[in-house]
Amino acid sequence: xxxxxxxxxxxxxxxxxxxxxxxxxxxxxxxxxxxxxxxxxxxxxxxxxxxxxxxxxxxxxxxxxxxxxxxxxxxxxxxxxxxxxxxxxxxxxxxxxxxxxxxxxxxxxxxxxxxxxxxxxxxxxxxxxxxxxxxxxxxxxxxxxxxxxxxxxxxxxxxxxxxxxxxxxxxxxxxxxxxxxxxxxxxxxxxxxxxxxxxxxxxxxxxxxxxxxxxxxxxxxxxxxxxxxxxxxxxxxxxxxxxxxxxxxxxxxxxxxxxxxxxxxxxxxxxxxxxxxxxxxxxxxxxxxxxxxxxxxxxxxxxxxxxxxxxxxxxxxxxxxxxxxxxxxxxxxxxxxxxxxxxxxxxxxxxxxxxxxxxxxxxxxxxxxxxxxxxxxxxxxxxxxxxxxxxxxxxxxxxxxxxxxxxxxxxxxxxxxxxxxxxxxxxxxxxxxxxxxxxxxxxxxxxxxxxxxxxxxxxxxxxxxxxxxxxxxxxxxxxxxxxxxxxxxxxxxxxxxxxxxxxxxxxxxxxxxxxxxxxxxxxxxxxxxxxxxxxxxxxxxxxxxxxxxxxxxxxxxxxxxxxxxxxxxxxxxxxxxxxxxxxxxxxxxxxxxxxxxxxxxxxxxxxxxxxxxxxxxxxxxxxxxxxxxxxxxxxxxxxxxxxxxxxxxxxxxxxxxxxxxxxxxxxxxxxxxxxxxxxxxxxxxxxxxxxxxxxxxxxxxxxxxxxxxxxxxx
Numbered sequence: 241x242x243x244x245x246x247x248x249x250x251x252x253x254x255x256x257x258x259x260x261x262x263x264x265x266x267x268x269x270x271x272x273x274x275x276x277x278x279x280x281x282x283x284x285x286x287x288x289x290x291x292x293x294x295x296x297x298x299x300x301x302x303x304x305x306x307x308x309x310x311x312x313x314x315x316x317x318x319x320x321x322x323x324x325x326x327x328x329x330x331x332x333x334x335x336x337x338x339x340x341x342x343x344x345x346x347x348x349x350x351x352x353x354x355x356x357x358x359x360x361x362x363x364x365x366x367x368x369x370x371x372x373x374x375x376x377x378x379x380x381x382x383x384x385x386x387x388x389x390x391x392x393x394x395x396x397x398x399x400x401x402x403x404x405x406x407x408x409x410x411x412x413x414x415x416x417x418x419x420x421x422x423x424x425x426x427x428x429x430x431x432x433x434x435x436x437x438x439x440x441x442x443x444x445x446x447x448x449x450x451x452x453x454x455x456x457x458x459x460x461x462x463x464x465x466x467x468x469x470x471x472x473x474x475x476x477x478x479x480x481x482x483x484x485x486x487x488x489x490x491x492x493x494x495x496x497x498x499x500x501x502x503x504x505x506x507x508x509x510x511x512x513x514x515x516x517x518x519x520x521x522x523x524x525x526x527x528x529x530x531x532x533x534x535x536x537x538x539x540x541x542x543x544x545x546x547x548x549x550x551x552x553x554x555x556x557x558x559x560x561x562x563x564x565x566x567x568x569x570x571x572x573x574x575x576x577x578x579x580x581x582x583x584x585x586x587x588x589x590x591x592x593x594x595x596x597x598x599x600x601x602x603x604x605x606x607x608x609x610x611x612x613x614x615x616x617x618x619x620x621x622x623x624x625x626x627x628x629x630x631x632x633x634x635x636x637x638x639x640x641x642x643x644x645x646x647x648x649x650x651x652x653x654x655x656x657x658x659x660x661x662x663x664x665x666x667x668x669x670x671x672x673x674x675x676x677x678x679x680x681x682x683x684x685x686x687x688x689x690x691x692x693x694x695x696x697x698x699x700x701x702x703x704x705x706x707x708x709x710x711x712x713x714x715x716x717x718x719x720x721x722x723x724x725x726x727x728x729x730x731x732x733x734x735x736x737x738x739x740x741x742x743x744x745x746x747x748x749x750x751x752x753x754x755x756x757x758x759x760x761x762x763x764x765x766x767x768x769x770x771x772x773x774x775x776x777x778x779x780x781x782x783x784x785x786x787x788x789x790x791x792x793x794x795x796x797x798x799x800x801x802x803x804x805x806x807x808x809x810x811x812x813x814x815x816x817x818x819x820x821x822x823x824x825x826x827x828x829x830x831x832x833x834x835x836x837x838x839x840x841x842x843x844x845x846x847x848x849x850x851x852x853x854x855x856x857x858x859x860x861x862x863x864x865x866x867x868x869x870x871x872x873x874x875x876x877x878x879x880x881x882x883x884x885x886x887x888x889x890x891x892x893x894x895x896x897x898x899x900x901x902x903x904x905x906x907x908x909x910x911x912x913x914x915x916x917x918x919x920x921x922x923x924x925x926x927x928x929x930x931x932x933x934x935x936x937x938x939x940x941x942x943x944x945x946x947x948x949x950x951x952x953x954x
Contacts, residue, residue, distance in 0.1 A: 279429065280420035280438065282820045284556030285456035286566035289399070291505035293497055293588065294413045297397040299387065318413065320385055324356030324446070325410040327439070329421075330395060332365040333376050335403040335462040340425045345406075346381040348421070348440060355447050357408075361386045364395050364403065364464050395464045404461030408442050412590045414501060417442035419457030426460050449594050451505075453695070454560075494584025495524045499576050502569050503527060504593045506544045512595060516649045516689040528581060535577045538570060545813040549805040560818045561691075601641040601693045604730030610712055616651045618722040624857055627712040627727070631704070638701040641732035642685045643693030646714075648725035653715040654814045655687035655727060662707040682744035682867065684710070685729060686779070688814040693730070700871065701738040704731070740871040742776070747833045747866035754785065754853040754862060759840040763864050766832045772873030774822035778804045779867035780835075783859045784811050784845040787836040791866060796828035809835075811845065811859070816869075824873070833866030902946055916940040 422434035511517035933949030
């Protein structure tokens, strides 16, 4: 049995995090107000047909407009599409949220027209005539076809469940996005302006030829109930749950109508010319040539590479970057591979997916290139290579997006980039560089096959101090052909300092001691948070004996909960796992990482089962690092350079920081919703702080008392 190493983690936190509860909004939101549980949120796209072809449904004649621009009475949905596709928006006259979102939909019409997208509004108000539907449609400033669907026939054909749901399809009827227009409205709540513009972002991605960052969200509204005479129920619909989603394609599954879309969505990122996959899968001939290999790897669960524990049956995946095939996609793909592999109708083929020959993050503001090409031999193994780049930035840079690009990706296993701020007078440069390039300290940027870059939402960025040196740690895996590589790092800078600083920390066990022949040796490490934070990603890292890794969080006084389980770790895929919404952790929470190692001769990747294995950089040694990416709930307020030089204290917390803290504390601790925090609802370890701020000693904290205590630093 291995040991459990304990650490303290994160950098400086603001003293405002007094109670240890999350006090800021999630990534991609602002501090304008807390989102309620009924607001639009990213959800698992797998059950919703994202990437599949929407059926060319017949449109009942009763739904067709009798006059106006759509008077030609098209018989099928496809004839209503614009040159680039369409947005299908559901609505009713009497749903309050549908009314609220109508101006937002109208405001998108110019953008839709520029993009070549038709706007097709489907009104599911029960008992409403086509004339009344068009009248409401015009009064809301909406143009183009308005289809009357009082019996929800069309809604059922498109599996729509909410009166505020929008579906974006391209010209080949491939579903690109499904969900809410934005997050401005919720049941019983509203924001002054949207913080996340989901539909507009998906339209921009479609125009750019890239998948949207978020392809599915819940759609707060009223339930569309096609099974009853009341098409739009007043029952709130807070999520799209389409486990019984009808097939988009009826009849035979073919290459053109189904399989090509699965391959485009799940395989082409790697399996294309210039990609890291060993062969391309761009055509039906490519797939047929590799039928046996594809069938084997899909059945094993090795492809597409995704190793997090599968959600319970009927549950949605919590991971934003989940690469796995849905059960439906997997079944269709295997059935097609096992069958006669029909080609189908070329008219049903998807829009060909294109890949930028340059940077996936957009044009970088700065490109940094390793100074010398690395010679990669044809066979055997290679020790890690380290390259150094001295930046020439004369001011701190806030990096909102970064991408690592090797010139020979087929032989690059992974790249880690570390930042070394300018050396202090008398500091040992060699020692500093060695320490900075030690993986356990966290990293600035990373490259792994299939994941080369990161783009943070507005308001989030990483800091690159002026005059820094970058250390590239490059791991090469020879593939039979000698080559050379010269890796680049592209950076895009934020236009202003961010609200939140993204950081990476490692949960590390340096004292590994894995006995010879041990098939399931356990080791572990843990970290304790001194204040509130949000975790935005996990990245397990071990070497060839790594077998599994488990992340668990225990809040103060609470029960331990599993946040990530990787039961089958694969060293060949250094994957990160990004939750759809950041995970809030309270001050005093413990993050435990538990790993198992297989040092037996049954492990085909084990270089030497007779060896006692300890910590080391080479793959013949081992590591246990549970990386986390995070940001502080309330960022520390930094003193100016002059103040630091003079040894002065940092400036007092800003009003926005105090407001964010108060908002978070009341959201978490105001159990009675009466605008006060009761002493009985405060964790025991923070009662002394509570009592110091309770000016009238009545066992309750008002907002005024809390604000005065924070501003006065009591």
